[in-house]
Amino acid sequence: MATRMKAVRLHAPGDLRVEEVEIPEINDHQVLVRVRAVGVCGSDPGRVMKKGTYSYPMTIGHEFAGEVVKVGARVTSCKPADRVTVAPLIPCGNCDYCKTGKFNLCDHYSYYGSRVDGAMAEYVAVEECDVLQLPEGLDFESGACTDPVAIAFHALRQGNLKAGESVAILGVGPIGLFAVQWARVMGAKEIFAVDIFDEKLEIARNLGADHVINARKEDPVASVLARTGGAGVECVVEIAGSRITQEQGLRMAKKEGTVVFCGISYDDLIIPSATLDGILRKEIRIVGAWNSVFSPLPVNEWRIALHFMARGLIRCQPVISHRFRLEEAPEVFQRLWKREEFFNKVLFIP
Known part of the structure; x- marks a missing residue:
């Protein structure tokens, strides 16, 4: 050697x-x-x-x-x-x-x-x-x-996504694209993918997103609300790490919904009063997602990720x-x- x-x-x-x-x-x-x-x-x-x-x-x-x-x-x-x-x-x-x-x-x-x-x-x-x-x-x-696959899985688990619920994924780089696939595996009823690049959104569509939204071309909050009868989605996963998408995610969550902040941010987030009022009145839960779990117990997200990857369910x-x-x-x-x-x-x- x-x-x-x-x-x-x-x-x-x-x-x-x-x-x-x-x-x-x-x-x-x-x-x-x-x-x-x-x-x-x-x-x-x-x-x-x-x-x-x-x-x-x-x-x-x-x-x-x-x-x-x-x-x-x-x-x-x-x-x-x-x-x-x-x-x-x-x-x-x-x-x-x-x-x-x-x-x-x-x-x-x-x-x-x-x-x-x-x-x-x-x-x-x-x-x-x-x-x-x-x-x-x-x-x-x-x-x-495996690392970004497990991070995406952890974010959705933090969001407590349940089968039959809707989810919006803001930012569909690699982690976001894996989150789209996990949402489908976990039984999401409707998956919204939001980004500013059509190339990424096309991949998201091919991997299972029901709705793709280019935020440069349309208001993603208005689009999500319009497609959910004004209610919003049960789970929002923000992966872009942008203060713009962070604030948008807070506005597109349903009453008693969960917003997961997963993307690393380098800017201050200033929440407008109307958005803050919505957090209070809709009793929105905000939770962070950091890295992923690879300890033997209680749940090893890396082993689960490898299991689904090996079976072709996460590509x-x-x-x-x-x-x-x-x-x-x-x-x-x-x-x-x-x-x-x-x-x-x-x-x-x-």
Whole structure:
């Protein structure tokens, strides 16, 4: 086995380089994974180009799948040649939230690609607790999408969506497109997909959305209300992370409905008095959705995601729009940051 590898390393915001580095060593509780596919999260362009990571240089990338090549002396759950995906959050295991199985709410977590070296490389060292086996027949590219698939599932669970109810999904990038599919699997009566790009809305329609709304061409609140007899929808999932769609989501919710804020926002949300009055009078429930649940109990959303992906009920291939080599990463992130062309789920194939 070689001792050096290619890795995409961030040296400062906007300073992304493809370098040759040492293949990481592993301790007794870690696993060395040969990366077969790694995705670009919607948060990655902003982190790479503006926000930065917690230390430098840092190998980026946290959505990935690959093949186990080496395991630590105390690892028992996997072995070399296993096909795996990896949850990106590294829980401390000691805080109150970890002790109750809520790893996504860990007080002292670490994270691949921002706090420790990630997977936009040929190899990555990961903790055993984060490793999940890929079901037989599920390809590595789909395996690399498990994180956004699980995030979408978690958001709908937070929204308490029930069979026979209507849902509006605001923002149909990859997570939104997976949310459309989950809503169909979960028995939604009517699915509204809202975005500002026709290309994304067409994919949403093909994946199960009943109504697609381009918010540049029509008022999404008026459109949802018109199609629901003025009542609104029982569940709204906001994934765009825009203060515009956040406020719109509050206005299109039905009485006693739930609005889930899932998209990462970088702006203040100022709620107009009329919208606030609607929250009070309609008794709307507002809830956050952060990451996803991958602890063994009570519900492992990652295992559920893999189950439905393996059976073709949640499809990843229609969401993937681009595939690149690691060497192309600096130029690709410039293009992603400028937003001058259409991208959906972007994968790098080491």
